[in-house]
């Protein structure tokens with residue numbers, strides 16, 4: 014599955030869309046599942062370098078989400094996530110018997126399967142480091158901030174966003190699937206932290222950055238080959254999952270009734 018497939022999946026730029034999505038998920042957890050906690054975030058910078066990655070508390074079998082799948086060998090290195098170490102069903106922790114109903118990719122047909130992980134520590138370390146984050150936070154406008162967070166569709170143009178997806182999902186895990194990735198609860202911790210990075214960046218200059226938005230309507234279409242740039246009026250839709258909104262509705266996390274305990 015290439016990241017290119019994601020190009021048409023979400024319109025309205027990935028940071029605003031995922032802010033709405035993650036916020037809605039938290040709301041549903043409270044209202045339909047009786048959850049009383051907050052949506053946690055995963056500060057991956059604490060789990061880099063690569064030698065620490067697999068030992069992250071996020072993968073703890075008791076307090077975290079369990080760890081890797083068994084190694085699934087492949088015959089070709091074509092389009093493989095570099096340094097992948099697993100690929101099979103999650104072996105331990107609270108999700109060991111979890112059934113994923115959808116995927117792979119965008120099919121809406123029911124397809125029961127296990128939750129798979131394919132941890133790629135070296136890949137993760139390349140894109141989730143403190144150094145990488147410093148580069149992101151130093152960008153002067155939203156366009157370049159988002160670009161250094163998201164990167165492009167090619168492997169050699171990957172950035173922070175891809176680091177969490179493919180660092181956990183590798184080649185075979187749901188986290189590496191542009192459509193099925195929310196099946197792994199780590200998805201929401203990854204996106205909560207991407208959102209925390211965005212809010213941290215906004216908070217350094219709220220006067221300007223509560224309204225600073227740009228970037229392509231079609232994901233990663235940085236040259237605007239398939240559409241123009243988004244504006245504050247651009248619609249965000251979660252489809253049949255819930256809320257419709259505009260980008261202006263999600264620029265201030267106070268409007269969505271949450272905050273972060275710590276900012277970068």
Ligand SMILES: [Cu+2]
Nearest residue numbers: 174178194204
């Ligand atoms: Cu993502």
